[in-house]
Amino acid sequence: MSEVPPISGTGMIIDGKALASEVEAETKVRVDELAALGGRPGLATIIVGDNPASAMYVRIKHSACDRVGIRSENVNLPEGAGIDEILETIRGLNEREDVSGILLQLPLPRELDPARAMAAIDPAKDVDGFHPMNMGSLLAGAEGLVPCTPKGIIWALERLGVDLEGKEAVIVGHSNVVGKPLAAMMLNRNATVSVCHVFTKDLASHTRKAEVLVVAAGVPGLIRGDMVRPGAYVFDVGINRVGGRTVGDVQFDEVIGVAAAVTPVPGGVGPLTVSILMSQTAKAAEMKMKMKEG
CATH class of the missing domain: 3.40.50.720 (NAD(P)-binding Rossmann-like Domain)
Known part of the structure; x- marks a missing residue:
């Protein structure tokens, strides 16, 4: 096998925190513009059970919301919550005007089907980008919420x-x-x-x-x-x-x-992943406002 030639120089550390700060700065401008028009974005997270890692990740996401001006809330369901209770929670959030993004924190307790729960989220509020409709759009070359x-x-x-x-x-x-x-x-x-x-x-x-x-x-x-x-x-x-x-x-x-x-x-x-979540929550709010206008 022939040797693959090198591309360029070496040794740069990609600073994810610095890049995330850039994303957040851009997102804050968009959030402020939306708020001025009466459409401040809101992110609702859902945790099932008391997984410490999940709780920590949600706190990190809510802190990012605070930095960029997104309203945030968390719904903490008990460990024994069944799929019907999760689906009912998602349906309620789907219907709320003040919630532009919904995030179901994974993993779920082992016996629960995450795919079924993810599919219940309104695709227009699926800021994690995992809904089958959003994944299908991505595969078709139309990148919306990803x-x-x-x-x-x-x-x-x-x-x-x-x-x-x-x-x-x-x-x-x-x-x-x-x-x-x-x-x-x-x-x-x-x-x-x-x-x-x-x-x-x-x-x-x-x-x-x-x-x-x-x-x-x-x-x-x-x-x-x-x-x-x-x-x-x-x-x-x-x-x-x-x-x-x-x-x-x-x-x-x-x-x-x-x-x-x-x-x-x-x-x-x-850090980049969290900052993109903020950007996509703003994008979901922008899409909703555009639909109302058009």
Whole structure:
């Protein structure tokens, strides 16, 4: 196999917090404009049970709402809540004029079907972008409300001046949350996309070709320095607890010496995801106002 040539220089850390601050600043301007017109966006979150991680993630999202001026509320259902109670809660939020976005915090208790609950959310309020209608629109090339982590990665690439057209992009992980929607977004921008997963043979032979590499496998340290093309842009979506530390799916210390730019964990893709959620909540409110006007 012929050696793949390098792309550019190496060693930049992609500061997800700084990029998220840019998204939030832009979103705050939009939220203020909506509020002046009497349509301040509102985000409603739903938690089922008392999962501490879920509670922490929701607090982070509500703090972001405070920063950009979005009204937020949380509905905390008991651990024993059944699917009917969840669906009834979603129906009530769907009908409320002051709620422009609804987010069902995952995971749900094991016996509950998240797909059924997600499908009950009004697609126009589905700020997480997981409703089948919104996913279908994404696949058709019409990006409305889309999954936030993939959107954050696309936004970061645009801010970094990376044009995806004609680029070799490799995604490790084919989840509905990151891998599949991100592949669609990259295809919409005319990248050549490969999606790898647990059944992929010789993973390194794929990752070494990537000009843009996104890793969302949930395997600590899966990607080593010798698996990365020199000068690639690497986005580490992994969040793993190892020895009391939070680490990603990429061996950061090795890859930073090879790649053009890498996201750290923590402080990389995570803050971007939250900021995009704010942007999409504003977008949902803008769409609603446009429908009223038109």
